[in-house]
Amino acid sequence: MSPYREGARARVSTVPILRLGDVLVTGLLGELDDSSALALAEELTARIAQDGARGVLLDISRVDIIDSFVARALMELSTMAQLLGARVIVAGMRPPVAITLVELGIELTGVETALNAEEGMASLGWRQSDALPAEPRA
Amino acid sequence: MTHPGEEAHHGGESADAGWALETSEAARSYPVRTEADLLTVRHAVRDATEELGFSLVDQTRVVTAASELVRNAYVHGGGGTLFIDPLRQARGVGIRLVVTDEGPGIEDARQAIVDGFTTGSGLGHGLGGARRLMHTFEVHSVPGKGTMVTAVRWTDR
Numbered sequence: 333m334s335p336y337r338e339g340a341r342a343r344v345s346t347v348p349i350l351r352l353g354d355v356l357v358t359g360l361l362g363e364l365d366d367s368s369a370l371a372l373a374e375e376l377t378a379r380i381a382q383d384g385a386r387g388v389l390l391d392i393s394r395v396d397i398i399d400s401f402v403a404r405a406l407m408e409l410s411t412m413a414q415l416l417g418a419r420v421i422v423a424g425m426r427p428p429v430a431i432t433l434v435e436l437g438i439e440l441t442g443v444e445t446a447l448n449a450e451e452g453m454a455s456l457g458w459r460q461s462d463a464l465p466a467e468p469r470a
Numbered sequence: 471m472t473h474p475g476e477e478a479h480h481g482g483e484s485a486d487a488g489w490a491l492e493t494s495e496a497a498r499s500y501p502v503r504t505e506a507d508l509l510t511v512r513h514a515v516r517d518a519t520e521e522l523g524f525s526l527v528d529q530t531r532v533v534t535a536a537s538e539l540v541r542n543a544y545v546h547g548g549g550g551t552l553f554i555d556p557l558r559q560a561r562g563v564g565i566r567l568v569v570t571d572e573g574p575g576i577e578d579a580r581q582a583i584v585d586g587f588t589t590g591s592g593l594g595h596g597l598g599g600a601r602r603l604m605h606t607f608e609v610h611s612v613p614g615k616g617t618m619v620t621a622v623r624w625t626d627r
């Protein structure tokens with residue numbers, strides 16, 4: 333029984349996915365519903381393949397709860413990304429969310445995390461200077 | 471897992487499988503019929519816990535537990551109802567969540583609570599996790615009739 337399937341197709345994620353070099357950057361909103369979470373995961377997976385991305389940074393600093401449904405969506409996204417040769421880093425989890433996840437007994441197996449978006453980007457090998465145009469030679 | 475001093479409310483299952491809803495006058499009910507309702511009730515639980523003075527971590531615990539229970543009612547129970555019952559008693563302040571549905575029921579509630587047990591494609595951590603996030607937790611279920619889960623968390627422990 334999956335009451336979600338229809339909704340997941342009908343909705344389009346409203347969170348923009350930016351591309352910085354070979355990294356895709358996006359964020360989850362505090363208000364994300366189940367279908368939107370699934371839609372975003374699907375869209376990210378498609379974009380990884382399309383853009384040949386090597387990494388995905390998912391900022392969750394605005395997410396105020398993660399239950400088993402969203403946790404599973406994150407784990408599945410990471411697995412899919414891995415199969416496509418990309419790493420997913422989930423960044424900025426709020427402390428109460430982390431505490432609650434532990435008590436739920438969910439380890440987010442296979443999901444890499446970072447304290448915040450900057451550290452996440454750094455561990456994906458992305459530096460600010462990479463995106464700047466080359467200095468004109470004197 | 472009943473709080474000391476609290477009369478265990480093992481809901482009186484009457485012949486017509488209606489159960490005694492042990493909620494106070496202050497309880498409010500919210501339908502859980504659509505996916506949008508899942509968000510609405512999360513907000514309602516968040517607001518209630520905030521108003522009752524739960525810490526941010528405890529708010530998150532209760533909202534997450536509520537989210538697991540209403541999703542179960544929605545996914546497995548074909549929809550149901552959440553009762554949010556603020557408890558302001560001599561022994562303390564807390565919140566009682568009661569989630570009911572008239573779905574197929576749970577054949578073996580003991581087994582369903584075990585982490586990793588699922589009849590669907592979930593992680594099977596919903597019931598067991600929600601139990602750990604709350605102070606008291608009771609599942610009443612009659613196969614073919616429905617399910618009622620009652621859970622309480624207090625602010626001060």
Ligand SMILES: Nc1ncnc2c1ncn2[C@@H]1O[C@H](COP(=O)(O)OP(=O)(O)OP(=O)(O)O)[C@@H](O)[C@H]1O
Binds near residue numbers: 546575576592595617
């Ligand atoms: N309200 C309900 N009505 C009928 N069956 C239920 C209900 N709630 C739970 N169950 C049964 O108990 C099992 C375990 O529930 P639990 O919430 O722990 O896991 P899940 O819903 O399968 O997965 P998860 O919540 O981790 O996504 C379910 O798979 C389902 O068979």
Ligand SMILES: [Mg+2]
Binds near residue numbers: 541542592595596597
């Ligand atoms: Mg569940």
